[in-house]
Amino acid sequence: MADLKHRILMVSDFFYPNFGGVENHIYYLSQCLLKLGHKVVVLTHAYGNRSGVRYMTGGLKVYYVPWRPFLMQNTFPTIYGTFPIIRTILLREKISLVHGHQAFSTLCHETLMHARTMGYKVVFTDHSLYGFADVGSIHMNKVLQFTLADVTRAICVSHTSKENTVLRSGLPPEKVFVIPNAVDTAMFKPAQQRLGRDEIVIVVISRLVYRKGADLLVEVIPEVCRLYPNVRFIVGGDGPKRVRLEEMREKHSLQDRVEMLGAVPHASVRSVLISGHIFLNSSLTEAFCIAILEAASCGLLTVSTRVGGVPEVLPDDMIVLAEPDPSDMVHAIRKAISILPNIDPQVMHDRMKRLYNWNDVAERTEIVYNRALKCSDQSLLERLSRDNGESE
Amino acid sequence: MDMNFTADSSLAPSRWRKVAYGGMQPGYDDNHTDETFLEDMVMNANVVKRNMLKVMQDSVSISQYLCIVFLVVLVWIYTLRSTLNENSLLLLDISLLGSGFIILVLTEEMLSLKRLWNYILNVSFFTTGLFVLAPIYQTLTRSISSDSIWAVTISLLLLHLFLHDYSGSTIRPSGALKNPNLTSCISLNASIVASVFIASRLPSRVHVFATMLFSLQIFLFAPLVTYCIKKYSFRLHLLFSLGLMAVTLTFVYSLHCLLFVLLVGILIFVNVVCPYWLIRIQEYKFEINGPWDEAKLCFDITD
Numbered sequence: 131m132a133d134l135k136h137r138i139l140m141v142s143d144f145f146y147p148n149f150g151g152v153e154n155h156i157y158y159l160s161q162c163l164l165k166l167g168h169k170v171v172v173l174t175h176a177y178g179n180r181s182g183v184r185y186m187t188g189g190l191k192v193y194y195v196p197w198r199p200f201l202m203q204n205t206f207p208t209i210y211g212t213f214p215i216i217r218t219i220l221l222r223e224k225i226s227l228v229h230g231h232q233a234f235s236t237l238c239h240e241t242l243m244h245a246r247t248m249g250y251k252v253v254f255t256d257h258s259l260y261g262f263a264d265v266g267s268i269h270m271n272k273v274l275q276f277t278l279a280d281v282t283r284a285i286c287v288s289h290t291s292k293e294n295t296v297l298r299s300g301l302p303p304e305k306v307f308v309i310p311n312a313v314d315t316a317m318f319k320p321a322q323q324r325l326g327r328d329e330i331v332i333v334v335i336s337r338l339v340y341r342k343g344a345d346l347l348v349e350v351i352p353e354v355c356r357l358y359p360n361v362r363f364i365v366g367g368d369g370p371k372r373v374r375l376e377e378m379r380e381k382h383s384l385q386d387r388v389e390m391l392g393a394v395p396h397a398s399v400r401s402v403l404i405s406g407h408i409f410l411n412s413s414l415t416e417a418f419c420i421a422i423l424e425a426a427s428c429g430l431l432t433v434s435t436r437v438g439g440v441p442e443v444l445p446d447d448m449i450v451l452a453e454p455d456p457s458d459m460v461h462a463i464r465k466a467i468s469i470l471p472n473i474d475p476q477v478m479h480d481r482m483k484r485l486y487n488w489n490d491v492a493e494r495t496e497i498v499y500n501r502a503l504k505c506s507d508q509s510l511l512e513r514l515s516r517d518n519g520e521s522e
Numbered sequence: 523m524d525m526n527f528t529a530d531s532s533l534a535p536s537r538w539r540k541v542a543y544g545g546m547q548p549g550y551d552d553n554h555t556d557e558t559f560l561e562d563m564v565m566n567a568n569v570v571k572r573n574m575l576k577v578m579q580d581s582v583s584i585s586q587y588l589c590i591v592f593l594v595v596l597v598w599i600y601t602l603r604s605t606l607n608e609n610s611l612l613l614l615d616i617s618l619l620g621s622g623f624i625i626l627v628l629t630e631e632m633l634s635l636k637r638l639w640n641y642i643l644n645v646s647f648f649t650t651g652l653f654v655l656a657p658i659y660q661t662l663t664r665s666i667s668s669d670s671i672w673a674v675t676i677s678l679l680l681l682h683l684f685l686h687d688y689s690g691s692t693i694r695p696s697g698a699l700k701n702p703n704l705t706s707c708i709s710l711n712a713s714i715v716a717s718v719f720i721a722s723r724l725p726s727r728v729h730v731f732a733t734m735l736f737s738l739q740i741f742l743f744a745p746l747v748t749y750c751i752k753k754y755s756f757r758l759h760l761l762f763s764l765g766l767m768a769v770t771l772t773f774v775y776s777l778h779c780l781l782f783v784l785l786v787g788i789l790i791f792v793n794v795v796c797p798y799w800l801i802r803i804q805e806y807k808f809e810i811n812g813p814w815d816e817a818k819l820c821f822d823i824t825d
Contacts (some may be wrong), residue, residue: 213601260813289540293560303555343824356767415816418542440541454817468709485543494545494552512535 134366136499137224140243142231143204145174145192149396152232155311158188162492164188173216175205175237186298193219196235206238209243216244227467229253229497233260233270239277246513250429251502254278255285256295259417259438271298280425280513282502285309285495288439294417309494310443312486313423313429320429320475321404330361333406333430335394335421336413338369341514343412343435348374349456350412352382354463361467366394367400385436403428414454416440422449427482429475433466435459445485448478505516563812572804577797579760584688585792586748586763589770591683592785594740598720601733611732618739619645622747627755649735656731665721671719678716684739685709689726690749713741 140160144152160170165188176182176194184192191285195215201204219225228245230238234255238256240250254277260341261267278284278299280283284306286292292306325331332354348371365375365388372390385471394402411426411434418439422432426448434440435450443449452462538550546552597614600606627638663671687706717737721730752759767789777780 182578185625247578251690259816261811261815288542290813293563293812297560297810297812303559305555307552308542309552345819349821415814417814435817438814439542445541445543485545487545490545496550 133311134500134503135167135169135224136496136503138163138171138499139220139223139225139228139241139245140170140231141228141238142172143199143235143237144232146186147177147180148203150274151311151418154420154427155255155257156231157190158312158314159492159495160190160489161188162488163487163495164190166492166496168496169223171219172467173219173223173241174195175199175203176230191223192393200493202234203478204235205237207240209240212240213238213244216241217248218261218447220245220248220250225250227251227253227503229254229255229499231255232257235257235276238271240276241324242281249507251282251505253283253285253502254281255287255496256291257287257417259291259415260298267403272297281305282505283307285498285500287311288442290439290442291417298303302316307494307498309491309498310486310487311418311420311423312488312491313420313427313482314488315427315479315483315486318400318403318427318479320427320479324475325405325407327471328357328360330408330410330470331364332361332368332463333403333405333425334410334412335362335366335399335402336411338365338367338371338375340371340489342369343414343454344369344371344375345458346414346435346456347410348378350410350459351375351383351388352378352465353456353460355382355384355387357460357464358467364389364391364406365404366391366399368393394499400428403430406430407470408433408463409442410463411435413437413440419443423482423486427479427480431466431470431473433459433462448481506510540566563810565811566807567811569804569807569809572801574797574801577800578793579756581793581797582760582763583748583752585789586766587686587688587745588683588788588792589763589766590740590744591679592770592774593766594737595679596770596777597736598733599777601729602723603625603698608728610738611729615735615739618736622739622743625747626750639676650733650739651677653731656727656734657819658669659718659721660724660727660730661722663719668723670679671723675716675719678719682709682713682716685712687745690745710741714738726797741788811815 140156141153142156144150145156146153155241156172158470160172160213163170170392172190172192174192174194175198176196181194181196184194186192197205197212203214220228228241228250230242230252231254232238238254242254244251260270263273264321281301284299284301285293286295286300286306286308287310289308290518292303292308296300296303296306334344334347347365354361355363363384375388375390379385379390391402404470409422409430409432411419411432412418413435414437416438420432422434422440422443425432426444432444432449434449434451435454440449441451450462450466451460536548538547538554538556540556540558547554597606597611601611623641626641685705687710688701688811717734721733721737724730724733748759751762771782771785774785
């Protein structure tokens with residue numbers, strides 16, 4: 131059935147050498163699509179000296195176009211300035227379909243617009259949740275409405291994200307597919323030897339910013355350390371709220387019970403994770419939390435806040451959910467500590483191998499591509515009326 | 523599509539679940555939209571339904587302050603034309619101060635002698651300072667032309683009215699809820715600068731002192747006094763505002779007919795047209811809340 135091989139252009143401002151959810155998603159998805167026989171080319175902006183054409187594993191061709199990022203890794207938006215290079219790449223690589231990632235990426239919006247003008251079929255993946263009320267979100271939603279007014283198909287990473295995207299952009303729900311992220315279980319294996327149970331180690335790895343709930347950590351950690359004398363914390367990651375955590379550590383004299391590692395490079399994340407029993411995630415909003423998948427793949431029991439798409443990510447026996455409230459989180463940690471004897475990391479890891487798989491994600495994405503390419507072409511007049519009416 | 527049906531199952535093999543793990547759910551496409559789609563969305567949860575009469579009553583605070591500012595401008599015009607001489611102005615100042623104190627004492631529930639003495643001390647420092655600095659203000663703008671002075675004063679007064687905090691008072695009385703924010707401080711400063719400019723056009727030192735005292739008294743303390751009246755009794759507040767509006771309208775009518783028409787127009791706009799407009803456009807309010815919202819922390823972050 132799926133004998134048609136596509137030539138796909140992945141576009142985003144966020145790619146290697148940056149590390150993050152979107153970057154990993156694009157990389158792993160491209161690798162699995164290459165294995166399925168398609169050709170994949172990635173378009174992104176130059177990172178420092180890394181500019182020009184590079185080849186990555188498996189023959190993945192990456193165009194680092196020499197534009198300077200101006201705000202949070204985004205290219206400066208010149209609406210027509212990007213057209214020549216995009217057209218050159220599209221024609222030279224004989225692309226059949228363009229796949230853009232992340233609503234916050236200006237390069238993605240511009241490329242999708244130009245690709246639609248040239249008549250290519252376009253797929254868009256949204257990785258984040260946005261609100262509706264503050265100035266930044268209103269602006270973002272307007273831009274998104276314009277871009278998504280005539281995208282061929284859209285993909286969201288969780289069902290909550292699909293609801294959010296449909297409300298923000300006015301797309302009909304049938305056009306939006308839900309294909310979650312996955313985790314590289316070969317890289318995130320549990321420790322060879324199981325950890326002793328006399329001291330319980332809780333691991334936190336996240337950027338220490340407001341959005342990721344660092345303030346909740348400041349309230350929760352002293353309370354848990356007070357209630358359970360045998361619990362130790364390892365906090366990895368850096369950010370503006372690190373100062374508050376250090377102050378909390380000084381105030382309650384928890385220097386020997388809370389270890390602050392600073393920024394953890396991606397290659398060392400596994401070694402930090404396998405030194406713990408429980409993974410604590412306190413974010414205030416999350417479309418799909420890959421960190422939880424990595425922790426579960428390493429055999430840790432997860433305690434997380436019930437926000438966004440997190441309740442859909444893991445089965446109920448692998449995660450303990452709590453409201454984003456310090457007392458509820460302490461309660462959840464207590465429950466996790468009591469369930470801990472029943473958890474076998476190797477069993478959890480094997481289950482994760484069956485639950486999440488990048489090859490499965492690539493096959494489902496391929497179905498979306500096939501559907502998109504079967505859609506009828508649209509004339510310019512139809513496209514303009516759709517943009518103006520912003521209708522479905 | 524092969525599917526295993528149990529003996530007594532319905533048409534769909536298994537129910538669709540709102541989960542992300544386990545790959546594609548058998549029997550359902552990835553773009554399947556369930557009946558539970560958007561089930562958790564809540565619309566207009568925090569929107570207050572407004573009543574026309576209440577909004578009109580609340581808009582009286584705005585028109586009351588507008589009338590106060592108009593009265594101040596009237597006094598300035600009369601002083602500049604020498605219709606009002608310095609002795610009557612001084613008398614006006616003292617009577618205003620006295621009545622302000624009386625209102626404060628009457629409306630404050632728990633006014634101790636210590637706090638009253640504090641107020642009196644502050645006011646006397648303030649008055650003495652003004653008296654000492656009056657010669658400086660008199661010669662401040664001698665090199666600036668009168669036209670620039672009128673233009674700057676009017677723009678500053680407009681800025682003051684635009685940024686003014688109509689719900690509270692910048693000078694905090696005891697027990698007020700919120701700290702003054704940036705815009706209310708800017709508006710207060712604009713009004714003070716406007717009073718300085720006007721005062722610097724006057725002939726003698728006593729004139730300058732009396733006008734400065736009058737303007738600063740009104741701009742600094744009138745919001746405090748009206749806030750205390752409003753807190754004490756809403757009916758008293760309404761009566762006071764209506765009386766103030768009547769007095770202003772009478773004086774403006776005797777001054778200039780066009781200004782009177784302008785004032786009447788502004789008062790009608792603020793009190794009648796704006797509340798109606800607000801209620802009309804509230805129908806379009808569409809607030810969306812749901813599980814995708816960023817969680818709000820229930821505790822305060824103290825740094």
